[in-house]
Amino acid sequence: MNKSSSVSFSQFTQEQIKKMQEAFQLIDDDGDGIISESDLAKMLKGLGKQDNAEEVKQMLSAAPDETLTFPAYLSLMSESIGEMLDPSEIREALKVFSDNAELLCNSAELEQRLKEVGLEDSAKLERVLKHFSTKQVSGERVFKGEKFVQSISE
Numbered sequence: 154m155n156k157s158s159s160v161s162f163s164q165f166t167q168e169q170i171k172k173m174q175e176a177f178q179l180i181d182d183d184g185d186g187i188i189s190e191s192d193l194a195k196m197l198k199g200l201g202k203q204d205n206a207e208e209v210k211q212m213l214s215a216a217p218d219e220t221l222t223f224p225a226y227l228s229l230m231s232e233s234i235g236e237m238l239d240p241s242e243i244r245e246a247l248k249v250f251s252d253n254a255e256l257l258c259n260s261a262e263l264e265q266r267l268k269e270v271g272l273e274d275s276a277k278l279e280r281v282l283k284h285f286s287t288k289q290v291s292g293e294r295v296f297k298g299e300k301f302v303q304s305i306s307e
Contacts (some may be wrong), residue, residue: 165227177226188213188221240306247298256298260286263296 165173178184182192190209197205213219250258250266260282272278276302285301286294 165231169225173227173230174223177223186222188226190219240302243302243305245301250296253299254299256302258296258298260294260296288303 180188180196182195193209247256250263286296288294
């Protein structure tokens with residue numbers, strides 16, 4: 154693996170590495186320490202995806218020999234996930250919009266501010282806001298910030 158694609162293991166907490174290792178082992182169907190085309194195909198089939206050969210090839214195309222070792226898997230995850238924020242950093246950011254311990258925020262205001270700072274995928278944003286928001290008696294939609302932080306911290 155060249156330096157440009159190597160993962161910074163310090164980016165992940167021990168708990169995150171443990172969870173990614175568990176996920177890796179679930180995907181590594183034959184237990185040989187390598188995620189192969191066959192392993193991925195079985196996993197996708199188990200998720201109900203049929204005729205996935207092209208999708209599997211695309212997923213493994215970045216790997217040198219079209220298989221993934223655990224370090225290569227971590228590298229791929231770091232590229233996919235990007236820099237992972239610490240839950241305390243997310244809480245601090247949400248406190249800008251909230252004055253309570255539950256980090257309840259006006260959903261419309263939060264959405265507007267996130268778009269202003271460059272969040273471009275509005276469909277994903279809307280799904281997250283919808284999933285973690287509730288409608289108040291007043292009609293206002295409120296984002297449940299603490300519930301969101303807890304769900305991404307697990």
